[in-house]
Amino acid sequence: MTVLRALSNPARQAILDVLAREPSTSAMVARVLGSNTGVASYHLRELGKAGLIEPDATLSRGRQRFWRLAAADMWFSDPSESDDPGRAQAAIDLIMTRLTAAVRHYLHRTDLESEWREASLFSRSSVQLTVAELAELQREYLELLRRWADRGEAAPGARPVRLAMFAFPDEPHRGRDGS
Numbered sequence: 001m002t003v004l005r006a007l008s009n010p011a012r013q014a015i016l017d018v019l020a021r022e023p024s025t026s027a028m029v030a031r032v033l034g035s036n037t038g039v040a041s042y043h044l045r046e047l048g049k050a051g052l053i054e055p056d057a058t059l060s061r062g063r064q065r066f067w068r069l070a071a072a073d074m075w076f077s078d079p080s081e082s083d084d085p086g087r088a089q090a091a092i093d094l095i096m097t098r099l100t101a102a103v104r105h106y107l108h109r110t111d112l113e114s115e116w117r118e119a120s121l122f123s124r125s126s127v128q129l130t131v132a133e134l135a136e137l138q139r140e141y142l143e144l145l146r147r148w149a150d151r152g153e154a155a156p157g158a159r160p161v162r163l164a165m166f167a168f169p170d171e172p173h174r175g176r177d178g179s
Contacts, residue, residue: 002050002051004082004084004091006047006050006052007095008090008094010094011043012047013094013098014033015029015040016047016074019069020162021160023059023066023067024067025064025065026067029067054067054068054069071149072146072150076092079092134167137167
């Protein structure tokens, strides 16, 4: 429930986006979001309680506390399987809205070298899978993501890269006769 409450809050989603780029203090988050440090600190603590972020001990000094994402990936089940379907749906709606805005922003950027544009990926796929195969695909995707995320220190020239994956059963095709 704590995670859903955190994910269904627009300010906390914005903070997660900031921390996905780099570890930050409450002052840094407040500056990026046009807020104040008190509000940013409150939301950072709530995200910490939800286990979505954690203090970064390697950067923190004295009273200056840096926060980072607790994990490179954040995944969740279908909202209808949640203990709080309404809040889960609100969280997913917010995530989808922010993701769509991020893609639109990327498409209008003029500061990227052509190598970054060539390496970027937009993909749409459809495959026939059983429930067990879909579960296996999910597991393999998360393993692949963790392999790349757990490499340690970022290589020179590395930039934050946003990844999203959706895998769900589509509606069955209906023939012209409705069957």
